[in-house]
Amino acid sequence: MATTPAFLEELLAGNRRHVESLPDEYFAGVQTSQHPDVVAICCSDSRIPQEHMWGFDHPGAVFTPSNIGNQVWDEDEGERIVDGGLLYPIHHAGTNVAVVVGHTGCGAVTAAYQVATGDDLPGPQGVDKWVNMLVPVVKEALESGLIDREADEETVINQLVEYNVDHQTQFLREAENVPADVDIYGFVYDFQGVYGNEAGCAHLVNVNGEIDPESIEKLVPAEYETATESLLF
Numbered sequence: 001m002a003t004t005p006a007f008l009e010e011l012l013a014g015n016r017r018h019v020e021s022l023p024d025e026y027f028a029g030v031q032t033s034q035h036p037d038v039v040a041i042c043c044s045d046s047r048i049p050q051e052h053m054w055g056f057d058h059p060g061a062v063f064t065p066s067n068i069g070n071q072v073w074d075e076d077e078g079e080r081i082v083d084g085g086l087l088y089p090i091h092h093a094g095t096n097v098a099v100v101v102g103h104t105g106c107g108a109v110t111a112a113y114q115v116a117t118g119d120d121l122p123g124p125q126g127v128d129k130w131v132n133m134l135v136p137v138v139k140e141a142l143e144s145g146l147i148d149r150e151a152d153e154e155t156v157i158n159q160l161v162e163y164n165v166d167h168q169t170q171f172l173r174e175a176e177n178v179p180a181d182v183d184i185y186g187f188v189y190d191f192q193g194v195y196g197n198e199a200g201c202a203h204l205v206n207v208n209g210e211i212d213p214e215s216i217e218k219l220v221p222a223e224y225e226t227a228t229e230s231l232l233f
């Protein structure tokens, strides 16, 4: 008998533990349909716990598309369209809250920044497509006056991450096939303590287009004020 590759066995064992850990009736409410309250588009980065960051531990709670650089769009025959992973739950599963989640230290934003400042695309082609779609966002950010270009690269990248979240949020707000009654929020997930708070805090940087931290602070209960900081304003 051939030996099982070590990591394949780890996957099988991990899934067995998962099966055994599930409470009875875990999927009872969602066996035949789903009505997630929120669609949250995140970066595919392995350090971003896409459901757990919100404390969700039940199936059907959050629709979880992700890609390189938490981009809300895709390209179809040269046309910039809203990504289907965002539109599906909004149009077919009753979801009316959309969330864009960037994160500190994002490799996609770093790559786009490097291209925007003269380096080559990282490759291969499938990666380059998504980095290329971010480059104009980074160039716009660098010309906006909001980025401290004299700062160290880590700071510049984290400011660009926040700018990108705002940009992606704005694209959704202006998109024809995102209904006007869908609430759209932008967050930066901080696993590095960049915002000065505990690692794991999702910083609220955009509420339906509102980006002023003091105005956002007024929209949330006082106990969450520390989650409304901005690196841009």
Ligand SMILES: [Zn+2]
Pocket: 043, 044, 045, 068, 069, 070, 103, 105, 106, 107, 108, 109
């Ligand atoms: Zn990332």
